[in-house]
Each structure stands twice: as structure tokens, then as C-alpha cells.
Amino acid sequence: MHPENKNETVILNPLRKVGLADKLLWATLLGLLLLGIGVWIRQYVLGLGITGLNRPVYWGVYLTNFVFFIGLAHSGTFISAILRLAGQGWRKPLTRAAEAITLFSLPFGVASILVDMGRPDRILNLIWFGRYESPILWDVTAVGLYLLSSIVFFYFSLIPDIALCRDRLTQAPGWQRRMYTILALGWRGTPQQYHRLERVLDGMAIFMTMLVVTVHTVVSWLFGMTLQPGWHTALIGPFFLLGAILSGTAAVVIVLAILRKVYRFQHVLPVSLFNSLRKLLITFLLGWLYFMIAEHLTIGYGNMKEEMVVLQDKFSGNYALIFWSMAVLVFGVPLLIFLIKGKDSIGWMVLACVLINIGMWMERYIVIVPTQISPRLLSVSGQGIYLPTMTEALITVACFAGFTLLYAVFTRYFPIVPVWETAESLPVGHEAEPALQTGSATAD
């Protein structure tokens, strides 16, 4: 028994054929990913000295990537868990696309940490000798749990659609059909099954919401728990969290727009969805500005010597260019676009969201580097310098390529828009929640 969804054919269409263009794209992305892995092996053999890292800048681009990818990951949980709890039915068509961002960006967050480690071969020491006094262990636990539960959450909500693929895509190659059969776990689509699934997802949504808040706060505490000027502030946790949700939601817009265009999902992903996201993004942007002012005004007004060194570096020193362009990219231009041009215009929205994400990467960088560049005692012998090298650049590119690759491949084998969640009606006997009806109304 399968739900009735008039868009079913459209949604399943991308799964029917992997074209030449796909293969070229995948090959390119795979090439970049492999190149990055090669560079990492080289770095492992030669030593981290081939990066731009040094004393006092012990953490640089890799840590920036870590924070950034974990931030991107917040999109999925935000859209599917938090909006699920809030009963926002309009989210339904985009849940899976958002969750897939979570799922595929987390591994590259984890990879960034591995790449940053001097001795990745000793990673298991974290298990044998791990001690919870260290924020790193908090991170390992939170990110690990987050990855695991995201996989489970994602997979559960995918099961009915896998069963649909199993029954509908009878022309698919044998291995693909076998994969669907195995992954569908014998789903039959009975009303009881749907009922149970919804309950599990609701329950998990609560857990995931708590986790998502924890994860990014804990990530920020890698910095916040030290005594370093610019890092040691209680605001760093909430600020990182908001930044994560901002960049994650912006990433959802970009991904949706691409899917809509490439897979001809105009009816499945109506402009109204983008307008709802636009409203969310405007809220987040204003929140971001609020944090930004609260943070910097407190430091600037207090005028404490050590803190001011970092602040001045950002405002008018060596990092002023990055700092102010970041502010323009994350806040200034996107807000103007959203307010003036964004409504009903996907192109403008995407532009704003790309800017937000570039800016958010820079924001992470500007939190991590300037604090280290002028450490208390060492600055007597002049400021440190940090210039990332080709190694770091290639590994960063590889992370983004890897993320895109996983995403692109996934959309060719699994429906990226949930068929069952956007269905007009589920098999009879299922008590449709009110949000479900709103959901199908939006999908019209």
C-alpha cells in the first residue's frame, strides 16, 4: 500500500536514469576528493609543517572547516526536527533535502578534525584514555551522537519511500532493486506502520532538537573554555549556534533551488517554500546582528587591554578587511536582497544565501585566527602570521567536493523529496495530523 501523491512521477523521475552529465560531475567531484585525500596522506607523511600553521596559530583553516561543516549540518535538524515540533507543515517537501545536508556535511566536519590532528593514527586514544574534563571529549560525544541519530532519523523517514522505489522502479538494474528491497526492511505501508513511524519521528525530533543545541554550543566551547581573549565569552556558544542555523538554512535554499532547476521540481518545490525560508532567514540575520553587537559592544566598552588587542585587530588591524567584508556578506547585502528583491525571486534568494555561506565561513575564520595571532606574552616579539597553504586549500576543496558528491549521488538513487510526507493521503486508517493537511496544501 502506498500513499497517493500526484507528484510521485515527478519526484521519482531523477531516479530513473543516470545521465552522462551526472557521471561527468561525479567523476570531477570524485577526482577532487581523491586529490584531497592524496594531499592529506602527503601531509601525514611529511608533517603538519606543510600547512601554514605555526606558533602561535595552532588552529587554522581545518578548524574553520570543522566549525563550518558542523554548522551546515544544523540545517536538516532545524528544518525537520524543530519545525516538526513546531507543527510547521510547510516544511514537509524540503525535510529530506535539508536532512541530507546534515548527513553529508557531518562526515566532513569529522574529517576536518582528523586532518588537523598531528597523530590521527592515535585516534583510538580518545576511547582508551578519553577524559571528560576536556572539551574535545564533549565534542567527540556530541558530534558522534549527532551523526548516529541523524542517520537513524534520516533512514526511518526514508523507509516508506524506499519501499515505494522497490515497488515502482521495476526497470532499475538488479543491484539497485536489491538495495531497495533490503533497505525497505519489508515495509508494507499499513496504517499502523505509518502511525508508529510518525510517533518515533516525533520522539526523535525532541531528542534531536536538544542535541542540535548541544552540538554547536560544545563546538564553540573548544574555544570558549580556554582563557584566551576573544574566545573566553559566554556568548560564544549561542552565537555559534545561531550562526550554524543561519548558514544551514541558507544552504537549504541553495540546494533546493538547484534541485528545483535540475530535476524540474517546480511544482513540488513551489516558490512559497522559498518565501517561508526567506522569513526565517531574515529573523536569523537580525538575531545574528544582535549577537554581533552585544558581543563587540561589551568588549569594546569594557576596554580591557587584552581583549582590545583582538578587537582592534578585527576592527582596524590586519583582519579588518576580512572582518568588514564578512559583515557585509553575511548581513548587509543579504538583508537588503531579502527585503527588496527576495520575495518570489529564487535567483536573488540563492545569491543572498551563497553570500551568507561565504561570509559565515569567514566569520568562523575570524573567530579562530585573530585570537591566536597576538597571544599575551608572545606578542612582545611581534604578531604571528598565518597564511594557509595549498595543502589546506586543496583539502578544503576536497571536503566541499566530497559533500557535493555524496549529495548528487544520493539524489539519483533516492527520492530527495519525501513522497509519503507530501502525499495527499496516506493509506486509510492513519490519523492524519493537521499539519499533514497543511503540508499537502502547500505542495499544490
Place this chain on the structure above:
Amino acid sequence: MPRWGMVIDLDKCFACQSCTVACRMENNTPVAGPDQAGKGRAILWNEVLPFIEGEYPRLVATMIPRPCMHCDYPPCTKVCPVRATYKNEEGIVVVDYNRCIGCRMCTVACPYGVRYFNWFPPEWPEELKQHLNPDPEVAPRPKGVVEKCSFCIQRLHKARQKADAEGRAFMATDYIPACVQTCTGHARYFGDLDDPTSLVHQLAHSPRAFRLLEELGTEPKVYYLKQG
């Protein structure tokens, strides 16, 4: 149990840097070379930091030799995820090179910039290689781990063994780090801070005594005597 600490008299220090050199020879810290040193990759467990105030000719220079402070509340050990760095019972903060995963959390957490990372495998010019300290406790560290001043803890171990072998009780004065032994200006003192009769105890309580970044609450066990 002794609580090892150091006192450095800034009036006596004339920044000759022999401490830095002695430390290097004792502890086998690798030579980074001018190129890498320029990139901030030099490893100097002991460093003489120049604090310059004012401009020439009205200029006040304070040279501060800086080993590890062996903080009583070390922010570095707190953040280590695998207890690769820890404070031992006698207050010395050490690193276990076989356990360190190279995450560099301790290096960013130490407010004194004391901890060094091995960016490359250790290297020495041929001539120096023949003069490496053969003590296995200071065997060169592999790339990818963090290292720092240990108050020459290998010397403590040796001093204890020696006292044992000679069948007498170990005394605090048996143990002295290389920098203290070498110090040309006799500016450095070392001993048990908890022993009220010790010189370091008395100097640490002198009105001239101060510690670096005292306000952070790290309780360093390296004291300085103000110059002037």
C-alpha cells in the same frame, strides 16, 4: 612530597640566553633552521622574551626568561582529551609523547605560549647530532606531538637513582634543571617551594616576587624577582 618551583631574578639576568642553549642540549629539542624559525616553528622550551617599553633613547627593556610555568592549576592539562599531559604529584607538568594525539588543544589553552608542536620530524645538523643527550627519557619526539619544558624531569629521576645507589636520602638540592645549572648570571634558583627553609621558598615570598599573568589564577610555580 616536594613542590618544585623556580625563581628567576631579573636583576641578575642579562639575557645571555645560555639557559636556552643548555635546555636545547639537555632536552634534545630539534633545530628548526632559519627558514622554519621565521615561520614560527622553532622549538624553544626556554625562551628569553624581550619586553620593551618606550622608544630609544628613553627605553626600558625587561628581558624575561620563560620556561614552562608548571602552573598549579594548569589550563593545558585540563583540556587534554587523553591525559597525555598532566601534572604529576610533585607539581611538574609533563607530556606523554606516546599518547599525545596532536590535537593542539593544550597549545591554544596555555596562556604563556609555552607548548610547542612538532610540525616536522625532528632534525639536527650532522655536527649537532653527535652531541645529542643519550638519555632515553629525552629521546627525540616524533612529528605530530606536543612538547615543552619539563623542569628536566629526567634529572630528577637520575638524582633519585643516584641517592638510592649511594644509600642516602634524596635531597631537594640533588636535583637541578639544566637552565638553572648553566645560568651565567646566577639568576635562577630551583627547589622545593613547600619547604620553608628552602631558598626558593624564601625568594618566592620576597616583596620583589611576582608571577606572569597572575590574574588568570593559573598559580604558576615560576616566580620572578622584579628588576630595579
